[in-house]
Amino acid sequence: MNLAELGFWRIARRSPENVAAVEPDGTTVTAGDLLARVNRITRLLRDLGLTGGDRVALVAANEVAALETVLACHQAGWYLVPVNTALSAAEIAHIIGDCAPGAVVTSARYADTVRAALDQAGVAAERRFATGPADGFRVLAEAATPYSGEWAEDRAPGAFMAYTSGTTGRPKGVLRALAAGDPDDVYAAGSAWQLGMFEVEPFAAGTHLVTSPLSHTAVNGLALASLHLGHRVVLMERFDATGMLRLVERERVTTTHVVPTQMHRLLALDPAVRGSFDVSSMRNLIHGAGPCPPAVKRGVIDWFGPVIYEYYGASEAAGTVISAREWLARPGSVGRAQPGTAVKIMDEHGRELGPGERGRVYLELGPRAFEYRGDPEKTRSSVLDGWVTVGDLGHLDEDGYLFLLGRTAEVIVSGGVNVYPAEVEAALLEHPGIADAGVVGVPDREWGEIVCAVIQPADDARERAAAPGFREEVVAFCRERLAGFKLPRRIEIVAALPRGANGKLRKHLLLPEIDGRPTG
Template structure:
């Protein structure tokens, strides 16, 4: 890659007439238009007194104005704080109070919740912006319109400051020092590294499809890096399996990012529907953000071909990557360390473990070490010898390929034996009548904990799932796939599972309520 040719701002000046982004309603935005909007927003926020290292919080839908806000931050030396749109007002207020942003940008859809959060945090009205008219907010485009859209001087590279998932406690901001240098150079290098590991090439008539909320850091980051490689970005308002296929065909999409839940829903489409769309333009289907059941992964590879790439990592550090061909040779692996990164498995005493030994996964922090904003104790407890863990468990094989087992907090200890929920969930999701599944441990007087499966049936299986034989059928199905001590001893059928905007299962909301029905107790050691 020729880095001096890359970087959104640089590309937009060279090819101003190119379409840079496509709104969910199909409206096209040229590079010239997007650059002018970014420059106006930059000048608007500077007029509020924002200086190098300040924060801007974004609680927005999938729309081009969200990309404008990120690009403005990234050329002005500010931290962009993406906020999960599924959070409550109290949860958003915590993040606002912690990061103390110089401005907040939201979409009308989320304005009531964000307004309540900002009222709790005591943030003034002149710093509240919405992408369209909303009570209590200034319209971003209107407020920025008096400012010129020409090239901005005194540019500096900004960054994301993501807040870690709040599923097991209050979220913490992952803070890194800003990189010095021209923003085009900084982000061109980052894009070449990030998308290069997935073998994504710059320009080449590239089109990136956004299927998940931009409030998810990986989704936002891949959209931005696509712009930095000269690709146009097509936005979906919300994921729809057939709608995704329709856009791939219409827009000749070459790259996209999906989560395992979306892959499962794609495979659930009627075979005739799946076969009616042309997906031959796809060159790179990237997935992450959670464990992917092997049967789902294999089904997507069989359908889309060897264009599937998986990554594992965290806001705190880079992780692993694996191609379809590598995965077919090692089903279930999430790959080897990304270029320039390293992975270790350690026990509870910080001792490095050998191939095949199970322990905590630690990722090398690299030259840009992070800290949890305002929580030095959490930072220290997560770091060993410049490696950080987010609580995931796994092992490395002889060739350095990582296999994940679950999270420390999620391991079920039943009768003194460890059960890893991801293994049970993978078996459940192979059943044709199960649309989604989550596994947790529930207290039991005899065993300490027992395995509980919470299941969302497919539409076709809903009536059957309400009957007495469904649970027995599930146990019999899983018995051929996992050991007896891993079988669910309790099964609950629900209408839907509590997944966040990024597709991750919010397991603290999964604990069963009510009578789970009669489930046969499987053999236990």
């Protein structure tokens, strides 16, 4: 592999006529056109005063304009802050207020929610851009048109700044120092490392299919890495199992990224429907973002062949990877440490544990340490002598393969998306009819886990809580405060929650309360 041939910007200059991306409606964009758009956006935002280390927030659908914005940031030395499009205005406003972006780009369909968030955060009108016409936003393409699409000067590598949970349950930015050097060289090396662990080869007539929202850092990162390796990127507006198979066949897709919920839905299709599509082009089907039931994984391997690759990691540090053949020999494992990194298990005293001993999973930070923006206490509590934990429990076998056991941080992983109980509990406790609430994840065949709220009604609301319609009322109340994926899918009413003498909720005692009861 010659790294000097890789990197989107140099590939686009060398082969501008090649198709680089395909919109959800089938519109193709050549590498030359994509590069010109990226350069115009770079100059537009520089004209607004953005300099190295500034942030650009992106609240966008799966469309090529989202990739353009990321590539502009990554060649201009800016942090791209991907914001989940399912968040509420208040949740988006928190992230915007915290990262203080020099510009915000959104898709027109999310303009109403984002406008409310930007009004709360006080973002100036000239720094608001939409990918299509929307009240209160400048159309990104129109604003960028007057600027030159020629090669941009003074280029520097940028980076993602993803948001994850802080000590209060509010999202915190994972901030790393920017790399130095030529962006093409930096991203060529990074992409070759990232996709190389899944045995993805550069060029090789590659086509990468995006099935999940680009607002997820792993999804966005794999799409960009594919461009940097000379593959074209095909975008799905939203996941649909039959639609995915149709695109795999039509576009001869070679790589994709899915979450376990999507794998479950693919297997749920009628066998005749599954068999009607040619998926033989698939060489690397990558999955992560949550535990996958072994039966589901075996089913996908039986269907697609030994092309399935799983990873485990976090925004904070690289983790593990495992191929289908390795997994079949060690079912349930999430693999060994990714190339150039390490994983170890430690007890509560920071003592490293041996094979088979259960403890907290720590990932090696490597040369580019991070910090949680604005939360030094969470940084200190999560990092130990160059290693970081996100609260997962597990053990290693004699060959260094990691097996996960659970999450000490109580994060609920539903459909591949993290839900933090503290946020849901805070919304529930705003309801005047709720005296106390606890939130836990309960197993679900399709979603992996669903959000379950255990509620203690206020004294004057006990009769109302026992009546039909109360649960729907609570969900409607939460919908005004939380993104849809955080809403309780199950609500149980109890006389009192199990709290200790110190007032701390004993969440493990909530599970017997809900075991065996029907969904509310």
